[in-house]
Amino acid sequence: MEKALILDGDGHLVHLTDWSEHAAQQLAASENIVLTDAHWEIIYLLKEFHQRFELSPPMRPLVKYIAQKLGKEKGRSIYLMQLFPPSPARVASKIAGLPRPENCL
Numbered sequence: 001m002e003k004a005l006i007l008d009g010d011g012h013l014v015h016l017t018d019w020s021e022h023a024a025q026q027l028a029a030s031e032n033i034v035l036t037d038a039h040w041e042i043i044y045l046l047k048e049f050h051q052r053f054e055l056s057p058p059m060r061p062l063v064k065y066i067a068q069k070l071g072k073e074k075g076r077s078i079y080l081m082q083l084f085p086p087s088p089a090r091v092a093s094k095i096a097g098l099p100r101p102e103n104c105l
Helices: 021-030 037-053 059-070 077-083 088-095
Strands: none
Touching (some): 037 059, 037 077, 059 077, 059 088, 077 088
8 A cells, every 4th residue: 555645835745755656656647747758757867866966956957957968859948848837847856756946936
């Protein structure tokens, strides 16, 4: 039996260690997103960024990091907006089980 996810007021996990792919699917469903391979690619890059820099990236650093790792075609705001509307940095961080990025609406 899955344990209930404990979320903060913004819907982000309180305990980062509670994250799993199943938890990500639940968090995505709360945003009306069905995760595809394209979503998972970004989610795992976000987790890598967080592990490396110990923060959830705001939009500009996120776009730059994705462009470095996946190429310019995917490292674009419009691409991320299609995957994680309406605020890619915030929504993707939430699904990745990370804290809300600073300066994110």
